[in-house]
Amino acid sequence: MIEAVEHIAGMAPYTLADKGAPDSISLAENESAFPPSELAISAAVGAASAAQNYPDPDWTEIRNAIAEVHNIPSSGILCGAGSMELIGASVRAFCGPHDEVIGSEFGYLFVMTAVAQVNARFVQAPEENFHVSVDALLDRVTPATKLVFVCNPGNPTGTRIHNAEVCRLRMELPGDVLLVVDQAYAEFDDQEHQSVFDLVVAGRTVITRTFSKAYGLAGARVGWGYFPPDIAREVKKLLNPNNISGVSQTMAAAAMRDQDWMKQVVTKTAAWRDDFRQRLSDAGYFIPRSHSNFVLIQFATVDEAQLADRELRSEGLILRSMGGYGLPNCLRATIGDQAAMDRAAGVLITLKGAKS
Numbered sequence: 404m405i406e407a408v409e410h411i412a413g414m415a416p417y418t419l420a421d422k423g424a425p426d427s428i429s430l431a432e433n434e435s436a437f438p439p440s441e442l443a444i445s446a447a448v449g450a451a452s453a454a455q456n457y458p459d460p461d462w463t464e465i466r467n468a469i470a471e472v473h474n475i476p477s478s479g480i481l482c483g484a485g486s487m488e489l490i491g492a493s494v495r496a497f498c499g500p501h502d503e504v505i506g507s508e509f510g511y512l513f514v515m516t517a518v519a520q521v522n523a524r525f526v527q528a529p530e531e532n533f534h535v536s537v538d539a540l541l542d543r544v545t546p547a548t549k550l551v552f553v554c555n556p557g558n559p560t561g562t563r564i565h566n567a568e569v570c571r572l573r574m575e576l577p578g579d580v581l582l583v584v585d586q587a588y589a590e591f592d593d594q595e596h597q598s599v600f601d602l603v604v605a606g607r608t609v610i611t612r613t614f615s616k617a618y619g620l621a622g623a624r625v626g627w628g629y630f631p632p633d634i635a636r637e638v639k640k641l642l643n644p645n646n647i648s649g650v651s652q653t654m655a656a657a658a659m660r661d662q663d664w665m666k667q668v669v670t671k672t673a674a675w676r677d678d679f680r681q682r683l684s685d686a687g688y689f690i691p692r693s694h695s696n697f698v699l700i701q702f703a704t705v706d707e708a709q710l711a712d713r714e715l716r717s718e719g720l721i722l723r724s725m726g727g728y729g730l731p732n733c734l735r736a737t738i739g740d741q742a743a744m745d746r747a748a749g750v751l752i753t754l755k756g757a758k759s
Protein backbone atom coordinates (compact mmCIF):
# COMPACT_ATOMS: atom_id res chain seq x y z
CA MET A 404 0.00 0.00 0.00
CA ILE A 405 1.20 3.47 -0.82
CA GLU A 406 0.79 5.71 2.20
CA ALA A 407 0.97 9.47 2.39
CA VAL A 408 3.20 11.09 4.96
CA GLU A 409 1.43 10.68 8.31
CA HIS A 410 0.44 14.29 8.90
CA ILE A 411 -0.89 14.61 5.34
CA ALA A 412 -2.96 11.42 5.64
CA GLY A 413 -4.38 12.82 8.87
CA MET A 414 -5.33 16.26 7.59
CA ALA A 415 -8.70 17.39 6.23
CA PRO A 416 -8.71 18.90 2.72
CA TYR A 417 -9.45 22.63 2.48
CA THR A 418 -13.13 23.10 1.66
CA LEU A 419 -14.12 25.89 -0.69
CA ALA A 420 -17.60 27.40 -0.57
CA ASP A 421 -20.46 25.44 -2.06
CA LYS A 422 -21.61 27.55 -5.03
CA GLY A 423 -24.96 25.78 -5.52
CA ALA A 424 -26.49 24.83 -8.86
CA PRO A 425 -24.95 26.38 -12.02
CA ASP A 426 -27.84 28.85 -12.48
CA SER A 427 -27.79 30.12 -8.90
CA ILE A 428 -26.29 33.42 -7.79
CA SER A 429 -23.18 32.84 -5.69
CA LEU A 430 -22.78 35.30 -2.84
CA ALA A 431 -20.44 32.80 -1.22
CA GLU A 432 -16.86 33.52 -2.29
CA ASN A 433 -16.40 37.29 -2.00
CA GLU A 434 -15.90 37.66 -5.73
CA SER A 435 -16.35 41.14 -7.17
CA ALA A 436 -19.83 42.26 -8.18
CA PHE A 437 -18.18 43.86 -11.22
CA PRO A 438 -16.11 42.51 -14.13
CA PRO A 439 -12.44 43.47 -14.33
CA SER A 440 -11.28 46.77 -15.85
CA GLU A 441 -11.90 47.04 -19.62
CA LEU A 442 -8.19 47.82 -19.97
CA ALA A 443 -7.33 44.48 -18.34
CA ILE A 444 -9.72 42.60 -20.61
CA SER A 445 -8.38 44.12 -23.81
CA ALA A 446 -4.76 43.60 -22.69
CA ALA A 447 -5.55 39.90 -22.19
CA VAL A 448 -6.32 39.45 -25.88
CA GLY A 449 -2.83 40.56 -26.90
CA ALA A 450 -1.20 38.39 -24.24
CA ALA A 451 -3.16 35.33 -25.37
CA SER A 452 -1.46 35.37 -28.77
CA ALA A 453 1.95 34.97 -27.07
CA ALA A 454 0.87 31.96 -25.00
CA GLN A 455 3.35 29.63 -26.73
CA ASN A 456 6.00 31.25 -24.51
CA TYR A 457 6.53 30.75 -20.80
CA PRO A 458 5.54 33.82 -18.78
CA ASP A 459 7.91 36.27 -17.12
CA PRO A 460 9.16 34.35 -14.04
CA ASP A 461 9.81 37.64 -12.24
CA TRP A 462 6.39 39.25 -12.86
CA THR A 463 8.14 42.46 -13.94
CA GLU A 464 5.10 44.28 -15.35
CA ILE A 465 2.91 43.61 -12.32
CA ARG A 466 5.66 44.54 -9.89
CA ASN A 467 6.37 47.80 -11.71
CA ALA A 468 2.69 48.72 -11.69
CA ILE A 469 2.34 47.93 -7.97
CA ALA A 470 5.55 49.81 -7.14
CA GLU A 471 4.22 52.93 -8.88
CA VAL A 472 0.77 52.84 -7.34
CA HIS A 473 1.89 52.00 -3.80
CA ASN A 474 5.17 53.89 -3.89
CA ILE A 475 7.23 50.91 -2.73
CA PRO A 476 10.36 49.33 -4.27
CA SER A 477 9.53 46.61 -6.81
CA SER A 478 12.39 44.53 -5.36
CA GLY A 479 10.27 43.84 -2.24
CA ILE A 480 7.33 42.43 -4.19
CA LEU A 481 6.58 38.75 -4.88
CA CYS A 482 3.59 37.51 -6.83
CA GLY A 483 1.68 34.29 -6.32
CA ALA A 484 -1.05 32.27 -7.99
CA GLY A 485 -3.44 34.03 -5.65
CA SER A 486 -2.25 35.38 -2.32
CA MET A 487 -3.03 31.90 -0.98
CA GLU A 488 0.18 30.71 -2.66
CA LEU A 489 2.20 33.41 -0.89
CA ILE A 490 0.57 32.69 2.49
CA GLY A 491 1.22 28.95 2.07
CA ALA A 492 4.83 29.51 1.01
CA SER A 493 5.45 31.87 3.94
CA VAL A 494 4.22 29.22 6.38
CA ARG A 495 6.29 26.49 4.69
CA ALA A 496 9.43 28.62 4.72
CA PHE A 497 9.34 29.55 8.40
CA CYS A 498 7.37 26.84 10.22
CA GLY A 499 8.12 23.18 10.72
CA PRO A 500 6.75 20.29 12.78
CA HIS A 501 5.57 21.34 16.25
CA ASP A 502 6.17 25.04 15.70
CA GLU A 503 3.25 27.28 16.59
CA VAL A 504 1.33 29.68 14.38
CA ILE A 505 -1.08 32.07 16.10
CA GLY A 506 -4.16 33.32 14.30
CA SER A 507 -7.31 35.14 15.28
CA GLU A 508 -10.48 33.21 16.22
CA PHE A 509 -12.40 34.07 13.04
CA GLY A 510 -9.35 34.44 10.81
CA TYR A 511 -8.88 33.03 7.35
CA LEU A 512 -9.42 29.24 7.40
CA PHE A 513 -6.86 28.58 4.68
CA VAL A 514 -4.08 29.39 7.15
CA MET A 515 -5.06 26.36 9.21
CA THR A 516 -4.63 24.21 6.12
CA ALA A 517 -1.22 25.73 5.40
CA VAL A 518 -0.19 25.06 9.01
CA ALA A 519 -1.42 21.45 8.84
CA GLN A 520 0.59 20.90 5.63
CA VAL A 521 3.84 21.48 7.55
CA ASN A 522 2.67 19.64 10.67
CA ALA A 523 2.89 22.79 12.77
CA ARG A 524 0.31 23.71 15.42
CA PHE A 525 -2.37 26.35 14.92
CA VAL A 526 -3.18 28.36 18.04
CA GLN A 527 -6.35 30.42 18.06
CA ALA A 528 -6.68 33.73 19.89
CA PRO A 529 -10.22 34.84 20.78
CA GLU A 530 -11.77 37.94 19.24
CA GLU A 531 -13.71 40.69 21.00
CA ASN A 532 -17.10 41.45 19.45
CA PHE A 533 -15.93 40.06 16.11
CA HIS A 534 -12.79 42.23 16.17
CA VAL A 535 -9.19 40.99 16.23
CA SER A 536 -7.73 41.41 19.72
CA VAL A 537 -4.03 42.25 19.68
CA ASP A 538 -3.77 41.53 23.41
CA ALA A 539 -5.27 38.06 22.94
CA LEU A 540 -2.77 37.32 20.15
CA LEU A 541 0.14 38.51 22.31
CA ASP A 542 -1.10 36.42 25.25
CA ARG A 543 -0.68 33.24 23.23
CA VAL A 544 2.97 33.78 22.26
CA THR A 545 5.29 31.04 23.52
CA PRO A 546 8.92 30.15 22.70
CA ALA A 547 7.49 27.83 19.99
CA THR A 548 5.70 30.68 18.17
CA LYS A 549 7.13 31.22 14.70
CA LEU A 550 4.45 33.18 12.93
CA VAL A 551 1.45 35.36 13.75
CA PHE A 552 -1.21 35.78 11.10
CA VAL A 553 -3.65 38.70 11.11
CA CYS A 554 -6.28 39.32 8.49
CA ASN A 555 -7.26 43.01 8.44
CA PRO A 556 -10.01 43.71 7.49
CA GLY A 557 -11.03 40.30 8.76
CA ASN A 558 -12.75 37.48 6.92
CA PRO A 559 -15.50 36.37 7.71
CA THR A 560 -16.25 39.27 10.08
CA GLY A 561 -15.55 42.17 7.68
CA THR A 562 -14.40 44.23 10.66
CA ARG A 563 -11.09 46.03 10.89
CA ILE A 564 -8.73 47.08 13.60
CA HIS A 565 -6.80 50.32 13.30
CA ASN A 566 -3.39 49.95 11.78
CA ALA A 567 -1.94 51.55 14.91
CA GLU A 568 -3.00 48.31 16.63
CA VAL A 569 -1.21 46.23 13.97
CA CYS A 570 1.90 48.33 14.61
CA ARG A 571 1.54 47.77 18.37
CA LEU A 572 1.32 44.02 17.73
CA ARG A 573 4.60 44.16 15.80
CA MET A 574 6.27 46.24 18.54
CA GLU A 575 5.27 43.81 21.28
CA LEU A 576 5.98 40.57 19.41
CA PRO A 577 9.39 38.93 19.92
CA GLY A 578 11.88 39.76 17.17
CA ASP A 579 12.08 36.16 15.94
CA VAL A 580 8.34 35.91 15.15
CA LEU A 581 7.23 36.64 11.59
CA LEU A 582 4.06 38.75 11.34
CA VAL A 583 1.93 38.17 8.23
CA VAL A 584 -0.78 40.79 7.63
CA ASP A 585 -3.34 39.57 5.10
CA GLN A 586 -4.83 42.66 3.47
CA ALA A 587 -7.02 40.92 0.89
CA TYR A 588 -9.73 43.55 1.49
CA ALA A 589 -7.57 46.61 2.23
CA GLU A 590 -8.82 48.44 -0.87
CA PHE A 591 -12.24 48.55 0.83
CA ASP A 592 -10.75 49.94 4.06
CA ASP A 593 -10.26 53.70 3.86
CA GLN A 594 -7.85 54.03 6.82
CA GLU A 595 -4.18 54.91 6.25
CA HIS A 596 -2.02 51.92 5.30
CA GLN A 597 1.41 53.58 5.17
CA SER A 598 2.23 52.66 8.77
CA VAL A 599 1.90 48.93 8.01
CA PHE A 600 3.93 49.24 4.79
CA ASP A 601 6.60 50.92 6.95
CA LEU A 602 6.67 47.82 9.17
CA VAL A 603 7.85 45.80 6.17
CA VAL A 604 10.74 48.22 5.67
CA ALA A 605 11.74 47.69 9.30
CA GLY A 606 11.79 43.89 8.68
CA ARG A 607 10.05 40.78 10.10
CA THR A 608 6.62 41.75 8.73
CA VAL A 609 4.95 40.67 5.49
CA ILE A 610 1.86 42.16 3.82
CA THR A 611 -0.18 40.10 1.36
CA ARG A 612 -2.73 41.53 -1.05
CA THR A 613 -4.73 40.19 -3.97
CA PHE A 614 -6.23 41.00 -7.35
CA SER A 615 -9.13 38.64 -6.55
CA LYS A 616 -11.43 41.05 -4.72
CA ALA A 617 -11.44 44.82 -5.48
CA TYR A 618 -9.75 44.27 -8.86
CA GLY A 619 -12.26 41.60 -9.90
CA LEU A 620 -9.63 39.08 -11.06
CA ALA A 621 -10.35 36.04 -8.88
CA GLY A 622 -10.31 33.83 -11.97
CA ALA A 623 -6.89 35.06 -13.08
CA ARG A 624 -5.25 33.90 -9.82
CA VAL A 625 -2.88 36.74 -8.98
CA GLY A 626 -1.85 37.81 -5.50
CA TRP A 627 1.09 39.88 -4.36
CA GLY A 628 3.01 40.54 -1.21
CA TYR A 629 5.46 43.10 0.14
CA PHE A 630 8.36 41.36 1.86
CA PRO A 631 11.60 42.31 3.63
CA PRO A 632 14.52 41.06 1.45
CA ASP A 633 15.63 38.22 3.74
CA ILE A 634 12.07 36.87 3.98
CA ALA A 635 11.41 37.25 0.24
CA ARG A 636 14.57 35.29 -0.59
CA GLU A 637 13.32 32.21 1.29
CA VAL A 638 9.66 32.43 0.27
CA LYS A 639 10.54 32.71 -3.41
CA LYS A 640 12.29 29.33 -3.28
CA LEU A 641 8.94 27.73 -2.50
CA LEU A 642 6.90 29.28 -5.31
CA ASN A 643 6.52 27.24 -8.47
CA PRO A 644 8.63 28.80 -11.23
CA ASN A 645 6.34 30.41 -13.84
CA ASN A 646 3.48 30.33 -11.34
CA ILE A 647 1.33 32.99 -13.02
CA SER A 648 0.27 32.71 -16.66
CA GLY A 649 1.22 35.44 -19.11
CA VAL A 650 -2.41 36.36 -19.69
CA SER A 651 -2.99 36.74 -15.96
CA GLN A 652 0.16 38.81 -15.50
CA THR A 653 -0.87 41.18 -18.28
CA MET A 654 -4.38 41.52 -16.87
CA ALA A 655 -3.14 42.19 -13.34
CA ALA A 656 -0.65 44.86 -14.45
CA ALA A 657 -3.35 46.64 -16.48
CA ALA A 658 -5.84 46.37 -13.62
CA MET A 659 -3.35 47.90 -11.18
CA ARG A 660 -2.77 50.79 -13.59
CA ASP A 661 -6.54 51.40 -13.80
CA GLN A 662 -7.00 52.71 -10.27
CA ASP A 663 -10.08 54.68 -11.35
CA TRP A 664 -11.99 51.49 -12.15
CA MET A 665 -10.97 49.81 -8.90
CA LYS A 666 -12.05 52.86 -6.89
CA GLN A 667 -15.42 52.96 -8.63
CA VAL A 668 -15.92 49.27 -7.83
CA VAL A 669 -15.08 49.91 -4.18
CA THR A 670 -17.39 52.92 -3.92
CA LYS A 671 -20.37 51.22 -5.54
CA THR A 672 -19.86 47.99 -3.61
CA ALA A 673 -19.63 49.90 -0.32
CA ALA A 674 -22.88 51.75 -1.09
CA TRP A 675 -24.74 48.47 -1.82
CA ARG A 676 -23.18 46.91 1.29
CA ASP A 677 -24.18 49.71 3.63
CA ASP A 678 -27.70 49.80 2.21
CA PHE A 679 -28.07 46.00 2.60
CA ARG A 680 -26.74 46.17 6.16
CA GLN A 681 -29.06 49.02 7.07
CA ARG A 682 -32.15 47.23 5.81
CA LEU A 683 -31.28 44.02 7.63
CA SER A 684 -30.35 45.87 10.82
CA ASP A 685 -33.71 47.65 10.72
CA ALA A 686 -35.36 44.24 10.44
CA GLY A 687 -33.57 43.10 13.61
CA TYR A 688 -30.45 41.27 12.39
CA PHE A 689 -27.04 41.92 13.92
CA ILE A 690 -24.34 42.65 11.33
CA PRO A 691 -20.93 43.94 12.35
CA ARG A 692 -19.89 47.07 10.46
CA SER A 693 -17.97 45.84 7.41
CA HIS A 694 -14.91 47.27 5.68
CA SER A 695 -14.92 44.68 2.89
CA ASN A 696 -17.12 43.40 0.06
CA PHE A 697 -19.18 41.11 2.30
CA VAL A 698 -21.14 41.17 5.54
CA LEU A 699 -21.55 38.66 8.35
CA ILE A 700 -25.20 38.18 9.29
CA GLN A 701 -25.86 36.90 12.79
CA PHE A 702 -29.12 35.06 13.46
CA ALA A 703 -30.81 34.55 16.82
CA THR A 704 -30.22 30.79 16.70
CA VAL A 705 -28.50 28.12 14.61
CA ASP A 706 -31.94 26.91 13.50
CA GLU A 707 -32.85 30.35 12.23
CA ALA A 708 -29.58 30.55 10.27
CA GLN A 709 -30.21 27.14 8.71
CA LEU A 710 -33.79 28.04 7.83
CA ALA A 711 -32.59 31.27 6.19
CA ASP A 712 -29.95 29.34 4.27
CA ARG A 713 -32.60 26.93 2.94
CA GLU A 714 -34.99 29.74 2.00
CA LEU A 715 -32.23 31.68 0.21
CA ARG A 716 -31.08 28.56 -1.65
CA SER A 717 -34.62 27.82 -2.79
CA GLU A 718 -34.52 31.30 -4.35
CA GLY A 719 -31.21 30.47 -6.04
CA LEU A 720 -29.15 32.64 -3.67
CA ILE A 721 -26.08 30.96 -2.17
CA LEU A 722 -24.49 32.48 0.93
CA ARG A 723 -21.53 31.01 2.82
CA SER A 724 -22.36 28.84 5.83
CA MET A 725 -20.14 29.65 8.78
CA GLY A 726 -20.05 26.35 10.68
CA GLY A 727 -16.43 25.84 9.62
CA TYR A 728 -15.56 29.11 11.35
CA GLY A 729 -17.36 28.12 14.56
CA LEU A 730 -20.23 30.50 13.76
CA PRO A 731 -23.11 28.16 12.87
CA ASN A 732 -25.61 30.92 13.75
CA CYS A 733 -24.20 33.18 11.02
CA LEU A 734 -24.17 33.39 7.23
CA ARG A 735 -21.71 35.45 5.22
CA ALA A 736 -23.08 37.37 2.24
CA THR A 737 -20.81 38.65 -0.51
CA ILE A 738 -22.07 41.97 -1.88
CA GLY A 739 -23.38 41.23 -5.36
CA ASP A 740 -25.26 43.63 -7.59
CA GLN A 741 -28.26 45.63 -6.41
CA ALA A 742 -30.79 43.13 -7.80
CA ALA A 743 -29.17 40.19 -5.98
CA MET A 744 -28.98 42.15 -2.72
CA ASP A 745 -32.62 43.23 -3.02
CA ARG A 746 -33.67 39.61 -3.43
CA ALA A 747 -31.54 38.43 -0.51
CA ALA A 748 -32.81 41.25 1.72
CA GLY A 749 -36.38 40.43 0.70
CA VAL A 750 -36.06 36.80 1.78
CA LEU A 751 -34.38 37.68 5.09
CA ILE A 752 -36.78 40.49 6.00
CA THR A 753 -39.78 38.26 5.25
CA LEU A 754 -38.32 35.57 7.53
CA LYS A 755 -37.89 38.00 10.42
CA GLY A 756 -41.43 39.27 9.88
CA ALA A 757 -42.83 35.73 10.02
CA LYS A 758 -41.04 35.17 13.35
CA SER A 759 -42.25 38.21 15.22
Ligand SMILES: *Cc1c(COP(=O)(O)O)cnc(C)c1O
Nearest residue numbers: 485486487511558587613615626
Ligand atom coordinates in the same frame (compact mmCIF):
# COMPACT_ATOMS: atom_id res chain seq x y z
C1 LIG B 1 -10.02 36.02 -0.83
C2 LIG B 1 -9.01 36.03 0.25
C3 LIG B 1 -7.65 35.93 -0.03
C4 LIG B 1 -7.13 35.93 -1.41
O1 LIG B 1 -7.18 34.77 -2.06
P1 LIG B 1 -6.48 34.66 -3.49
O2 LIG B 1 -5.67 33.42 -3.37
O3 LIG B 1 -5.61 35.86 -3.69
O4 LIG B 1 -7.58 34.60 -4.46
C5 LIG B 1 -6.74 35.97 1.01
N1 LIG B 1 -7.16 36.11 2.27
C6 LIG B 1 -8.46 36.22 2.58
C7 LIG B 1 -8.86 36.42 3.97
C8 LIG B 1 -9.41 36.17 1.58
O5 LIG B 1 -10.70 36.28 1.91
